[in-house]
Amino acid sequence: MEQYGDPHGGSPGLRPGRGHLPAGAAGGRLIDLANAVREDPALPRDAMAALLARHGETERELRGLTGGEAAALRRAVAQLTERVLTETDTDRAAEALNVLLERCAARPRLSRHGGHPWHLHVDRSDDASWADWFTASAALALARLLSERGGVAWGECAAPGCRRLFLGAGPGAPQRYCSRACATRSRVAEHRRRQRGG
Template structure:
């Protein structure tokens, strides 16, 4: 979910080849990603769904995130059911049926995943990187304090920039007795 949301945020007209490669890396089978099974209309809907999910992933306020997830669940989720189709093992679906669109599947399953994370951690563990000039979304579920950066690289750059800023400010201040 987060990889697709990040990809579409940086490339709103994400090419089919990139979308297929991304979905394949996350367990979708090649035969489920052909032009016949992932149509151009499906791809447009999936891009729009990823942009919408990106808006929720950028929301770090837990209450607002929970309200947005409730809206998605009301609009796209159905009763949870076990599904085994086209050679996939049994797995949980919360979309409205096996004939749901790619976008509906993406929004329902992503909303459920984020809702579970929010309830398990008691807060939104996701957000947009706090580093200057970075809009990458992150999902933090590990122990420790809440995440603010998408990567250790962005965190290090931000710390170094902050350190340099503080040092420059200190050097600019006149000496005090």
């Protein structure tokens, strides 16, 4: 049975700040940004900042998201989408994540900056670029989800005409659709095709 839950994990009111999200929440942030960049490959800096703010980035942190940083972040998100989020083979996804972690991640460290409590960072420094920070934290989140669930825990909606990316809601049957609406629409269309064929 298809499962649809909170794709972001964590508490709705959690405002943890840059680099300080549980794996499900960091994965949800990636999915939301990846879908936004897919819909608009030239996603404006302000729209990107608004989306990141919804995921806990503070106004103070977002001041560092310049036009150039936003462009680099768009490229990083497109790369994560192409190399990992649309990959259905677990081994290939794991290899792609290892490449990204090798390129952008560093030895894990605890950091306390911007008034946040101590939290884990895997980017190279507190001054890492937005693209490197995002790639490292997203790759770590996806790697954790892959290892915890024993396989690819994300996908691209199988409904005709929908290309939205999603995180699986948890263990159980693999998820094929981004929402109940797409799952229902697809089942109804398949039922009608069978009736016409019968």
